[in-house]
Amino acid sequence: xxxxxCKHQWEMVNIRPGYILTETCxxxxxxSSYFSFEDYPPFEEYKDGEHFWNVMDSVQSVSFDLRCxxxxxxxxxxxxxxxxxxxxxxDDCRVNDLILEYSSQNIALYVAFGFKPVNEKKQLSPEQISxxxxxxxxxxxxxxxxxxxxxxxxxxxxxxxxxxxxxDRHLLSLTPIENK
Amino acid sequence: xxxxEIIEKLSLKVLTNLEDKEVTGVYISDMLSDVMSKAxxxxxxxxxxxxxxxxxxxxxxxxxxxxxxxGTNVPExxxxxxxxxxxxxxxxxxxxxxxxGKLYQExxx
Numbered sequence: 001x002x003x004x005x006c007k008h009q010w011e012m013v014n015i016r017p018g019y020i021l022t023e024t025c026x027x028x029x030x031x032s033s034y035f036s037f038e039d040y041p042p043f044e045e046y047k048d049g050e051h052f053w054n055v056m057d058s059v060q061s062v063s064f065d066l067r068c069x070x071x072x073x074x075x076x077x078x079x080x081x082x083x084x085x086x087x088x089x090x091d092d093c094r095v096n097d098l099i100l101e102y103s104s105q106n107i108a109l110y111v112a113f114g115f116k117p118v119n120e121k122k123q124l125s126p127e128q129i130s131x132x133x134x135x136x137x138x139x140x141x142x143x144x145x146x147x148x149x150x151x152x153x154x155x156x157x158x159x160x161x162x163x164x165x166x167x168d169r170h171l172l173s174l175t176p177i178e179n180k
Numbered sequence: 181x182x183x184x185e186i187i188e189k190l191s192l193k194v195l196t197n198l199e200d201k202e203v204t205g206v207y208i209s210d211m212l213s214d215v216m217s218k219a220x221x222x223x224x225x226x227x228x229x230x231x232x233x234x235x236x237x238x239x240x241x242x243x244x245x246x247x248x249x250x251g252t253n254v255p256e257x258x259x260x261x262x263x264x265x266x267x268x269x270x271x272x273x274x275x276x277x278x279x280x281g282k283l284y285q286e287x288x289x
Contacts, residue, residue, distance in 0.1 A: 015217050015218065062217045064217055083216070083236075083240065085233075085235065085236035085239065085240070085265075087261065108239050108265055110236075136240055136241075139221045139242065140221055141201070141202070141221045141244075142201065142266075145242070147239075164235060165236070166212045166213065166233060166236050166240065167212060167233075168213050
């Protein structure tokens, strides 16, 4: 982060409600997700270039930034789609190895996810993840507990992951606007 | 006010292991993303949600306790996960509205 002499004290700002839409192209099966601030995001199939997008999933969520109360630096989290509490569902997962390492220290492990397609969209940087981790640790009241946040790219097999996501699924109305 | 004092005054049922904590206020919402962004550490979180992912949100914010209103049954796997992360879950037969009123009367806002 800029201003390396500042001992950043983070606060959450610019909290904006919206929806995370996950769409799939019925021609090439590509999956795309993004944050929408629209009251009524698209839910009918639409064409965008070569793709024909259909909504697969909707999650009501919030977008936010973190600002340092000391030096006023702002860190945006436009690339964050969700956080997941890792519950250690697979013995062969690298995140599970960290759980085993941290469990005796009362450290809970969360995984930060970005948007799809992963190789086409900008993902959270290690610095952003570190700031997010600092924020949630700074606000903790309980003595002796803390959290650690790691990137989703530590999980080899996301399809079999059964951690607990912090997200509000399927709250987007599918009633067409004209019928409201 | 301490959590144990509130449990006693409001006759709340304790569903998990109990660790006494200082309560800083109340946050009422059934949305995890709300809690993640707007609840304050030490808050009591009142909700009717009982899925395991309430533990993920409560632990992230360091909520003092989750209170499940309306007598909603809490699945055993949610209680197990809460105990693992030292998240306290309480329950009451009161509606969210009635419970909010009682907490307000006790001076917790």
